[in-house]
Amino acid sequence: MYIYIHIPFCCNICSYCDFTKIYYHEKYVDAYLDSLEEEIKKRYKNEVVKSIYIGGGTPTCLNIKSLEKLLKLTLLFNKDKSYEFSVETNVELDIEKAKLLKKYGVNRISVGVESFDNNILKILNRTHKKEDIYNCINMLKKYFNNINIDLIYGVSNDINVVKKDIENALKLNINHISCYSLIIENNTMLKINGFKNIDEDIEYEMYNYIENTLTKNNFIHYEISNYAIRNYESIHNINYWQNNEYYGFGLGAVSYINNIRINNTKNINKYIKGEYEQDRIKENKQIRMENEIMLGFRMLKGINKEIFYNKYNKDIYKIFPIKKLVEENLLIEDDKYIKVNNKYIYILNEILIRLIN
Ligand code: SF4
Helix, strand or coil: CCEEEEEEECCCCCCCCCCEECCCCCCHHHHHHHHHHHHHHHHCCCCCEEEEEEEEHHHHCCCCHHHHHHHHHHHHHHEEEEEEEEECCCCCCCHHHHHHHCCCCCCCEEEEECCCCCCHHHHHHCCCCCCHHHHHHHHHHHHCCCEEEEECCCCCHHHHHHHHHHHHHHCCCEEEEEEEEEECCCCHHHHEEEEEEECHHHHHHHHHHHHHCCCCCCCCEECCCEEEECCCCHHHHHHHHHCEEEEEECCCCEEEECCEEEECCCCCCHHHHHCCCCEEECCCCCHHHHHHHHCCCECCCCCEEHHHHHHHHHCHHHHHHHHHHHCCCCCEEECEEEEEEEHHHHHHHHHHHHHHH
16 A cells, blocks of 8 residues: 655745645644554554555644654554655754654655756745755765655756756756646746746757756656656556555545545544545446556556456557547557657656547
């Protein structure tokens, strides 16, 4: 089983963010963690856990006492010997908190770097500066050998910003890099302030630059936005893309168990009162198969045909017009896998529309 835990508190709100988050408020934290414990105890059935992922929000903005209270909750899980345990952090993480994460078995850290360019960081309303990133990663390397950084590209039209960001990211000598293009979501400061998307062709050029440069430097491009040194791919995220089961605990978290998608409430007062669930949707076989391809084709390895058959008792070729897209060279097949042609993964959404409609 795979476990996601959501900590919604942030000390600062970024201009592009549409995640479930609220300003850090000491008075809510304790009650929230109590409620989280109740939710876990009520729903978790002692399954063997292969991965825990604590995300947010900014889990590490909790004070040291609350952070320890949160980490203690993970002792409730029956962990597999080789479990992955990831925690998201901002660059401002201090050494005491890093040591605490290590003490509780965290073995993968994901840092919200976003950019090394101080002007871009300002637009994104991140509070760190370029120098802070080096200090943070150097400190983390003393305790962890599995470090991811998140980068955002396409904030400005200038491809040199991207080139510099990738150059700086490579210098950190870490083993996982996630690169997301900026999406201006509704109800974000960027949207409200009328910030505009950059030219699509320039964004595509940036994407190609990132892919070429990272793959030349021994990173495997294993999902549209994710690159890892071999054997450092995130097993937690691969589980989502394989459309397998997981628990999501906490405000706004989503679980997928027994073909039912459970959406937790996004209302913190309700959550603290123990009214965790907002709704649950039973997914029929057609929806599950569609999800399987929408998620599975995000991975460059693609979809394993035998696994698809064993899961749904259906031949994938008979459900979706795969052959036609193979003829057009949009999809590529071999004995075991069907995958999106690497050249076209950037237009995955258009390929999916053709497969599903
Ligand atoms: S991007 Fe992360 S740190 Fe920034 S406001 Fe959103 S959840 Fe908080």
